[in-house]
Amino acid sequence: MEYFLSEEQQTIKSLARKIAEERVLPVRAELDEKEEFPWAIIKDLADADMFRVFIPQKYEGLGGGCLELCLVVEELSRACGGVAATYAVNALGSYTLMEYGTEEQKKKYLPDIAAGKKLTAFAISEPTAGSDASAIKMTAEKVAGGYRLNGTKQFITNAGEAELYTLIVLTDPARGARGASAILVEKGTPGFTFGKKEKKMSIRASATGELIFRNCLVPEENLIGKEGMGFIQAMRLFDRSRPGIGAQAVGIAQGALEVAVDYAQQRIQFGQPIISLPVVQDMLAEMAIQVEAARALVYAAARTVDSGARKITEASAMAKVFASDVAMKVTTDAVQICGGTGYMKDYPVEKMMRDAKITQIYEGANQILRNAIAVELRKRKARTA
Amino acid sequence: MNIVVCLKQVPSTTQVKIDPETNTLIRQGIENIINPFDTYAIEEGIRLRERFGGRVTAISMGPPQAEAALREAISLGVDEGILLSDPAFAGADTWATSCTLSMALGKLEPYDLVICGRQTLDGDTGQVGPQLAEVLNLPFIAYVSQIEEIADDHMRVRRMVEDGYEIMESPLPAVLTVVKEINTPRLPSLRGIARSKSATIPVWGSKELNADPGKVGLAGSFTRVMRIFSPQRVCRGEIFQGDVTDQVDCLIGRLKDDGLL
Numbered sequence: 001m002e003y004f005l006s007e008e009q010q011t012i013k014s015l016a017r018k019i020a021e022e023r024v025l026p027v028r029a030e031l032d033e034k035e036e037f038p039w040a041i042i043k044d045l046a047d048a049d050m051f052r053v054f055i056p057q058k059y060e061g062l063g064g065g066c067l068e069l070c071l072v073v074e075e076l077s078r079a080c081g082g083v084a085a086t087y088a089v090n091a092l093g094s095y096t097l098m099e100y101g102t103e104e105q106k107k108k109y110l111p112d113i114a115a116g117k118k119l120t121a122f123a124i125s126e127p128t129a130g131s132d133a134s135a136i137k138m139t140a141e142k143v144a145g146g147y148r149l150n151g152t153k154q155f156i157t158n159a160g161e162a163e164l165y166t167l168i169v170l171t172d173p174a175r176g177a178r179g180a181s182a183i184l185v186e187k188g189t190p191g192f193t194f195g196k197k198e199k200k201m202s203i204r205a206s207a208t209g210e211l212i213f214r215n216c217l218v219p220e221e222n223l224i225g226k227e228g229m230g231f232i233q234a235m236r237l238f239d240r241s242r243p244g245i246g247a248q249a250v251g252i253a254q255g256a257l258e259v260a261v262d263y264a265q266q267r268i269q270f271g272q273p274i275i276s277l278p279v280v281q282d283m284l285a286e287m288a289i290q291v292e293a294a295r296a297l298v299y300a301a302a303r304t305v306d307s308g309a310r311k312i313t314e315a316s317a318m319a320k321v322f323a324s325d326v327a328m329k330v331t332t333d334a335v336q337i338c339g340g341t342g343y344m345k346d347y348p349v350e351k352m353m354r355d356a357k358i359t360q361i362y363e364g365a366n367q368i369l370r371n372a373i374a375v376e377l378r379k380r381k382a383r384t385a
Numbered sequence: 386m387n388i389v390v391c392l393k394q395v396p397s398t399t400q401v402k403i404d405p406e407t408n409t410l411i412r413q414g415i416e417n418i419i420n421p422f423d424t425y426a427i428e429e430g431i432r433l434r435e436r437f438g439g440r441v442t443a444i445s446m447g448p449p450q451a452e453a454a455l456r457e458a459i460s461l462g463v464d465e466g467i468l469l470s471d472p473a474f475a476g477a478d479t480w481a482t483s484c485t486l487s488m489a490l491g492k493l494e495p496y497d498l499v500i501c502g503r504q505t506l507d508g509d510t511g512q513v514g515p516q517l518a519e520v521l522n523l524p525f526i527a528y529v530s531q532i533e534e535i536a537d538d539h540m541r542v543r544r545m546v547e548d549g550y551e552i553m554e555s556p557l558p559a560v561l562t563v564v565k566e567i568n569t570p571r572l573p574s575l576r577g578i579a580r581s582k583s584a585t586i587p588v589w590g591s592k593e594l595n596a597d598p599g600k601v602g603l604a605g606s607f608t609r610v611m612r613i614f615s616p617q618r619v620c621r622g623e624i625f626q627g628d629v630t631d632q633v634d635c636l637i638g639r640l641k642d643d644g645l646l
Contacts, residue, residue, distance in 0.1 A: 048575060
């Protein structure tokens with residue numbers, strides 16, 4: 001398909017693919033097995049300027065947007081969804097700063113993020129606040145010279161490995177979600193520790209864990225944007241970041257499709273390669289259609305985000321939901337085509353099938369996002385009625 | 386520290402096919418790459434610059450399309466690429482190549498270090514590095530696997546030998562050839578690729594190098610390639626029957642018949 005990528009976008013995509021094939025693919029099974037954080041690959045990505053892609057040029061980035069980020073995430077995911085998650089979440093942790101940070105905050109943090117010297121994380125989920133993100137309980141009490149943080153954040157990607165953490169916490173608990181604010185905390189701040197590192201079904205190269213705050217004092221200048229705007233900032237952030245999860249799903253599905261085609265061509269049963277069997281051809285064709293449709297939707301949503309459009313909730317939710325459902329279906333079928341071999345850990349498709357699952361869950365469970373799309377449909381109907 | 390890296394563009398295959406009519410490489414449909422051994426030289430040059438500052442200049446002798454290899458070197462972090470290209474340079478053997486490279490190095494003085502790969506994938510002689518040092522009358526160390534220490538006027542390196550390694554010291558400037566154990570070459574960067582696309586690659590021909598026509602290309606070559614061919618592989622297996630003693634007797638008998646024992 002022709003997606004009219006610029007020369008620069010094509011360069012980003014092909015270099016990301018080179019890194020994925022030369023540096024990620026040979027170690028993905030080991031990273032998955034050992035649940036090892038991919039520091040060597042992070043260094044390769046940093047050296048290749050991949051962390052600069054989504055940062056404005058003013059802060060030593062390359063000035064790309066959502067689409068450029070999606071191209072990198074897609075190519076990394078084609079080799080390993082876990083490595084891609086680590087990379088993508090770094091953008092998630094930077095967006096709030098890029099959108100709502102002061103000039104001083106941006107100057108202080110963005111160049112290091114662009115250079116890959118500091119990884120970031122974004123923390124909203126808590127034990128009692130998952131899909132219902134407004135149910136967060138962690139507090140940031142205003143005290144002389146800053147905020148005192150107390151509470152726990154759960155299931156945080158890059159926990160322990162990132163240097164910079166953007167938290168959504170309650171500065172005014174009485175007002176609930178309207179009393180939430182975004183606050184930046186650096187690793188090593190007294191009172192900020194890491195709890196349990198989660199053992200996960202998939203994307204096991206990425207680190208997921210708890211952030212624990214006990215009377216952790218941060219200076220006032222660590223507030224990002226205005227007090228009370230944290231929840232809205234987070235929702236807008238997810239609108240921008242969801243095409244990235246769609247891209248992760250497309251990459252995982254693409255990887256699985258390629259493995260399935262290779263296998264079907266090599267595997268001889270009944271005296272012929274199984275790709276000669278109409279039933280297998282039918283499955284492969286359907287997989288290819290789904291992957292391409294998902295890619296088209298993800299790129300279109302990313303371009304919508306980059307256009308500066310104000311209403312992007314539907315576009316980005318559609319891309320994430322569709323692509324993640326496609327990834328689950330396509331990876332499941334890839335395992336089916338590869339049969340017993342595909343079911344074994346020696347072969348990459350079982351990992352891809354596990355990796356696909358998370359894309360239906362995080363950054364808004366697909367059920368929640370379908371609900372958000374329906375809300376927009378009803379709103380539009382109400383306006384025209 | 387000013388470093389010059391010599392590199393060559395080669396066909397990206399070890400399955401080289403020869404045109405039986407012309408005795409030359411069949412290049413159609415084969416992608417050209419930087420000679421893999423030279424990528425370690427490039428990486429080492431960039432690492433030294435990162436530690437000590439200065440410049441890394443890549444030079445390559447070859448046809449006009451070898452410019453692509455120099456652009457790739459720039460995308461990896463080399464500061465400048467210079468192409469030595471002239472129809473008069475064609476058909477050069479390793480000696481004529483070394484002479485041509487030495488003329489370019491004369492124009493690039495002052496430099497501290499010249500780094501080459503240990504050999505090329507296509508020619509495979511491993512002669513250009515040492516011959517270049519000879520022409521330049523500079524100290525030479527082959528098969529370097531580690532630069533242990535380097536200062537303004539000397540260096541200490543580790544070189545691979547058959548059953549271990551040697552540690553050698555040399556004054557600078559000097560010429561080195563490096564082995565793959567020395568480093569892991571980096572991948573290009575996005576900013577490097579952008580720089581490589583807009584970089585100007587100067588082309589130095591006979592005129593720019595003030596080359597004596599008798600010292601370059603075919604005219605300057607001491608050797609002539611008479612014929613290049615892929616060897617015919619003739620392998621025939623034979624399985625001896627009987628118990629082990631019979632089989633060993635048969636084997637020894639056959640080896641004696643063939644004059645091998």
